[in-house]
Amino acid sequence: MERKSRTVTPRRRIAHLDMDAFFASVxxxxxxxxxxxxxxxxxGRRKVDEMLVERYAGRPLSEVPPQAFPLLKDYVGRGVITxxxxxxxxxxVGSAMGMMKAAKLCPQAIVLPVDFDEVRxxxxxxxxxxxxxxxxxxxxxxDEVYIDFTEVPGGQREGGRVLARLIQKSIFEATGLTCxxxxxxxxxxxxxxxxxxxxxxxxxxxxxxxxxxxxxxxxRKINGIGPKAEAKLHRLHIRTIGEMAAQDVDWLVGNFGRxxxxxxxxxxxxRDDRPVVTESEPVSxxxxxxxxxxxxxxxxxxxxxxxxxxxxxxxxxxLQRKGYVGKTIGIKLRYDDFRIATRDQTxxxxxxxxxxIRQVAGQCLKRxxxxxxxxxxGVRVGKLAREGDAAAAPPAAPAPATAHRAAEPIADLFGPA
DNA sequence: TCTGGGGTCCTACATCGT
DNA sequence: TCTGACGATGTAGGACCC
Numbered sequence: 001m002e003r004k005s006r007t008v009t010p011r012r013r014i015a016h017l018d019m020d021a022f023f024a025s026v027x028x029x030x031x032x033x034x035x036x037x038x039x040x041x042x043x044g045r046r047k048v049d050e051m052l053v054e055r056y057a058g059r060p061l062s063e064v065p066p067q068a069f070p071l072l073k074d075y076v077g078r079g080v081i082t083x084x085x086x087x088x089x090x091x092x093v094g095s096a097m098g099m100m101k102a103a104k105l106c107p108q109a110i111v112l113p114v115d116f117d118e119v120r121x122x123x124x125x126x127x128x129x130x131x132x133x134x135x136x137x138x139x140x141x142x143d144e145v146y147i148d149f150t151e152v153p154g155g156q157r158e159g160g161r162v163l164a165r166l167i168q169k170s171i172f173e174a175t176g177l178t179c180x181x182x183x184x185x186x187x188x189x190x191x192x193x194x195x196x197x198x199x200x201x202x203x204x205x206x207x208x209x210x211x212x213x214x215x216x217x218x219x220r221k222i223n224g225i226g227p228k229a230e231a232k233l234h235r236l237h238i239r240t241i242g243e244m245a246a247q248d249v250d251w252l253v254g255n256f257g258r259x260x261x262x263x264x265x266x267x268x269x270x271r272d273d274r275p276v277v278t279e280s281e282p283v284s285x286x287x288x289x290x291x292x293x294x295x296x297x298x299x300x301x302x303x304x305x306x307x308x309x310x311x312x313x314x315x316x317x318x319l320q321r322k323g324y325v326g327k328t329i330g331i332k333l334r335y336d337d338f339r340i341a342t343r344d345q346t347x348x349x350x351x352x353x354x355x356x357i358r359q360v361a362g363q364c365l366k367r368x369x370x371x372x373x374x375x376x377x378g379v380r381v382g383k384l385a386r387e388g389d390a391a392a393a394p395p396a397a398p399a400p401a402t403a404h405r406a407a408e409p410i411a412d413l414f415g416p417a
Numbered sequence: 418t419c420t421g422g423g424g425t426c427c428t429a430c431a432t433c434g435t
Numbered sequence: 436t437c438t439g440a441c442g443a444t445g446t447a448g449g450a451c452c453c
Binding site: 042078079080082096097098099100101102103104141257259260282283284285286287288289290338376378380 | 420425
């Protein structure tokens, strides 16, 4: 019998890797004496190191007794928790929770500020470890990546489990940190799978497992369904992914719009053909800050003006450091009642100049009501281009004042640039 | 008990030129 | 000359993510 040779297409295997309690785990490497204790990261502005060094001069940080660390119950000020160690999570404390609420749940938790430089250092390290083993890696922030296992030697063994184990082991050897990995036919399922067995777990999901392992999960587990979509689905008596999959696509489109409805239907059936994207360009850069206390445009004019200028300088510095220029400049502010207002303006040429940004952002500011106290101010630059690519463009000049709504007289308060 | 900072993407709407 | 369709572009806001 004649046999035709055929190309065997390997099964698509995509991994999602999530570092376990990343920010907290990085801190624990520095303060190993806190291992096993409830620790939350976030809020604090003051370096804990400095405080401890003052109190325990001459002794290594790893020897400072746990009782010396600041506790959540003593925390004052605004802020939310970035992450919590697993012992702290047992008290119900978790990411994005307000400090005050967390203090009620677990007053004895130790609170540490975020050390972004250290976190970024570990982030680079674990990603480079992964790339040495599997080169197709998509960055999803400091503590997450997608990895395409499909063509990697050994990437198909046990559905990807063998390679996932190797990556886990290599990261631990290089950093002392653990991670959780989900391997599945696509990014959507891989992302859900990485949550199945945390911390330090590996979950492998195949197409045939979707009905048994994915459909029983709440709709909120789908990456892209947030609190709003969840609430609406609940109102429509849909709570699980399986219940969503059982709906007619036209019904979902009717309720959520063409794009979202169709996407929801695909997601519920585990369909997702998004590739693993190894390179991407930023779309915008911004800086924003929440004030220690609400500020008023009239009473706190000087303070606001100084903060505003500083934000513009920081965005400009970010752009310059990373080699980008932009042509849409905007502002964002949050009032004391948490309403948000944004305004932006596109100018003729590209810029990364702090004075130009300050001037155009100042014009945007004149178009928002400023009678109410403010809690946050932000400055954004969008429509980015690489500095070299934009070189041929005309030089940046602030656009002439356009026919926007009339400024309120009070709006001038942040002063001239 | 109030809710950070830095992003992306989507939608709706206005405006403008053809 | 008027009207409408339409695509491109800018703007504002919202949802969502880490």
